[in-house]
Amino acid sequence: MPGIPIVLERCAKTFDDGTRALHPTDLAIAAGETIVLLGPSGCGKTTTLRIVAGLESPDDGGRVRFGDADVTDVPIERRNVGMVFQSYALFPNMTVAGNVEYGLKVRGMPPADRAARVREMLAMMRIEPLAARRIDQLSGGQRQRVALARAIAPRPSVLLLDEPLTALDARLREDLRLDIDRLLRSLGITSVYVTHDQAEAMALGDRIAVMSQGRIAQIGTPEQIYFAPADAFVADFIGTMNRVAGTIDGGALRFEGGHVPLPPGHAAPYAMFRPEDLRVVDAPGAHFSGRVVSAFFLGDHLRLVVDAGGETPIVAKLPPRAGVRAGDLVHFAIDASSIAAPSER
């Protein structure tokens, strides 16, 4: 089923106790798009998702549209949304097939069609052999597969996922993430996915909305968010961002350990760059140098913490065989095009 576009217009939420969970927010999600709401605990992700679902109504003046329809006052059961939560919310004493079939029964689908649809969903989530099992006989990952199958069985026009992988261990999370990715792409369903995990956000989001204190701090593709963070909060929340402060001098920013070249138009007295953009070079070609405070061998890369004379140490990500150790003096170079200057707000 092709997805429908979703628009939130000036959606805000203040709870009865005065908590301002969401400041007035506009958000337009294209048909078939997966938007990830990413941010720290309490930033308003779940509240935004619940407003889309119809589990929460926006404060006066806020509107929610699905396609051409204004659904602001339409209750959840008439919005045709599928939902998957961190905790499974499955019927524990029903079988796997019974859980997936439930929503189809409620919608009055004939038994033969239901059976075919259940088989199709179980195949899609790779859980056909579990059809007759009871929910309490399943692992966490299997339960989440059932929850996904149940959510999409009635062909919802919108799929809402709230931290669906958070309760799973790392390996399972990776497996299921790949399956969710495949599912979202093959169904072309409009989806909103809430997480505080940046790797999940980057892997699944067509676009990511990074949220902070009840506002969208930035919305963009994973590449835009990572390479051109709008402010220091976004820069720090996604990956690691180094920051050096100093004085601008002829196209470079000078600080204690040396300098970094600046891209044209850079006017801020500080510069930010990613650990993986640093190259280790010989002293004559170096932009700056520093002493390695710690070196962590992480298998696929070597992570260095370097004292380059600034207020905060610099983190560098090197190939795993770089052979650098704590105590070494290391010389670095970086391209001007790798320097970002998000606002420090």
Ligand code: ATP
């Ligand atoms: P988490 O990742 O911890 O779930 P979140 O980003 O999803 O966080 P929300 O659940 O949207 O955040 O909550 C945003 C703010 O609103 C928080 O301060 C939260 O305590 C508050 N809040 C949420 N629900 C209610 C409620 N029913 N009544 C009062 N305050 C609430």
